[in-house]
Amino acid sequence: MPAGDAQRVWFPEMFAELKTSWSRTMPWKEFTDFCARMTEKRKQIRRERGIQPPKTRCPMCGKASRSDISGVSIRSALFALKNNGVITDAEFKELDRSWTEHKKKNGLDAHGRKVAPKSTEKPVTENTCGDGHGH
Secondary structure, eight states, X not given: OOTTTTTOSOOHHHHHHXXXXXXTTOOHHHHHHHHXXXXXXXXXXXXXXXXXXXXXXXXXXXXXXXXXXXXXXXXXXXXXXXXXXXXXXXXXXXXXXXXXXHHHHHTBOTTSOBOOOOOXXXXXXXXXXXXXXXO
16 A cells, blocks of 8 residues: 555545536535545545555544544545646635535535534543543
């Protein structure tokens, strides 16, 4: 496995699909669906190539464990477009501002999904490192 693949979000074949699918007139909902497809494509690539998730350390106890990389966000796709010369810096800034407004107006998360209403109950903490600390 090449160095850095564990942390990689965008693989070359994903960039190719981004470039051919991108349209300046693409609605945010369609772009959200595209990012969801890219998340699935990345999972498939990682499975096929045997790429393990990156290791992270528990901030509570320091234990190292594997974590998964979150889905392909809208901003990640916008940065990929900019970094591959598909859109200019000015276009990126305009699209990023437009996405931020759309996201806030429609109660969406970074991936374009509806944000769950906030609970007034105290959240239950997960045991993320499997050591029984309850964190």
